[in-house]
Amino acid sequence: MDEALLRSLTPAVIGILGGRGASFAAAEDAVQEALLEALRVWPAAPPRDPKAWLVTVAWRKLLDEVRAEASRRRREVRVDAEPAPGPATGTDDTLWLYFLCAHPSLSPTSAVALTLRAVGGLTTRQIARAYLVPEATMAQRICRAKRTVADVRFDRPGDLGTVLRVLYLVFNEGYSGDIDLEAEAIRLTRRLAAMTEDEEVAGLLALMLLHHARRPARTGPDGTLVALREQDRSSWDTAMIAEGVGVLQAALARDRLGEFQAQAAIAALHADAASVAETDWVQIVQWYDELVRLTASPVARLNRAVAVGEADGARAGLAALEGLDPALPRHTAVRAYLHEHDGDLAGAARLYAEAARLTPSLAEREHLTRQAARLRALERA
Known part of the structure; x- marks a missing residue:
């Protein structure tokens, strides 16, 4: 079968x-x-x-x-x-279904569930297992979503940007239950790319491929998170990286830059480097500048601060954090990282511990707690 x-x-x-x-x-x-x-x-x-x-x-x-x-x-x-x-x-009519399932009247979670069912062909049970919720709960969610779009008619093209954001939400769910949502998102984005020559569709596909290629190195044998600088780059999927770079280059050649292309360009620079030290951080900062210009996203500005810290030193990175809301997710963790690289081990340990308390992710909490313990051990040594 x-x-x-x-x-x-x-x-x-x-x-x-x-x-x-x-x-x-x-x-x-x-x-x-x-x-x-x-x-x-x-x-x-x-x-x-x-x-x-x-x-x-x-x-x-x-x-x-x-x-x-x-x-x-x-x-x-x-x-x-x-x-x-x-x-x-x-x-x-697959393209119409992409637009329908990503309709603005749906919540992000409902749009994702409906996309996985109608476009992805997954059963309600599979989707429920992927999201670790009871099947009845997921069935109700999908039923409400279908009622919401029951009378929607498309007499003009839908918003492709909304479709892409829904697909990226699917991708970022990663792997849980018996469904690999990263792989599923890539499959659906490939199909969308085959139906349209939009540069941002290609950019999202490239971004997914480049991130997915690094997946084998993102966790250790015990399931703990492994930071990018500590990953075994020999385990990255070089064929997938090459495919992602090729897709991205073809999109960039059309000279209609969008946010997913900019994110993919950043991912490509990481994938191209043999080590953190050999990473072209200056060019990454330049791509983050483009991303901030395109989106005005505080998350992009936060990630840009990390890149500035690598390119121009930790204090420059801390200065780049000024003006950002401290309540922004990962803000405290980024401050901890930059303080550590500025030599302030005590301050960094305190910030890592604080960041661990703030994050809702168990895996990230364990990672940040280990970082705090590591720095405290270094202080005592």
Whole structure:
């Protein structure tokens, strides 16, 4: 059973049912039922045309639902003639689904869940496991999201930037449960890149590839976080880095810079360096300047301060922190890092301990606590 094939066909089948008059919610439910039927039937009797099979079965299930509960019908659905089995035709509406699932009326968590289900083809159970919540909770979340967009019509292109932010949210969830959300986000972004030549789509794909290439080195054997400067760079995926750099270069060549391209350029400079000492920090600062210009993001300014500290010294980095809200996530951790590199071990240890208390991430808390203990041990030595 090729589950990857099933997931790749899901958005196109939903789009075909939508084109025949089904509401998004009804089409999505019917396709999910067809997927379950495929998991049961295909191992013993694989179809010649998987897409046509899914369309036929999903359409039958949709018609059964309409006939059984006509009062739930939200609009006219053609029930007079069932399409004969055969090659599925029609336009692939996957791009429309990307826009629908990232609709501004949805909360970020709902947009992510709906994207994973309708575009990614994941089951509610898989999504719930990935987010470590009960299946019933995730089912309610997805149901509310579908009700929210039930009457949305797209008579003009949706906001591609919103779609990209949703995909980046998926990517940043990393890995949990039995679903690798980093890999899933890359798969979905690849599909989006195949449907549009937008530079920022390419920039996001490059950024994901460059970050994902470093994943084997991000944690130790015991699951503890490993800082970038301490990572074993020989374990980075050089083929994925090369792909990411190639995608980025092609996007940058079009000379329409956006925030994801700038972030990818920074990631590429890190990936290109054999060590922290050999990193081109001056150029990284310049890219952060571009990112701040594009986004005015305080997070970008915070990360820029770290790069300034590496390029021009810790005190310059501390000066770059001035004006930023101390309540900004990781602000205290960055101050600790810069104080350490300025030689203030006592101050840095105190700040690392404070940062550990502030972070909601258990893994980051353990990492920062270890940093504080390390510096205190150095002071006593």
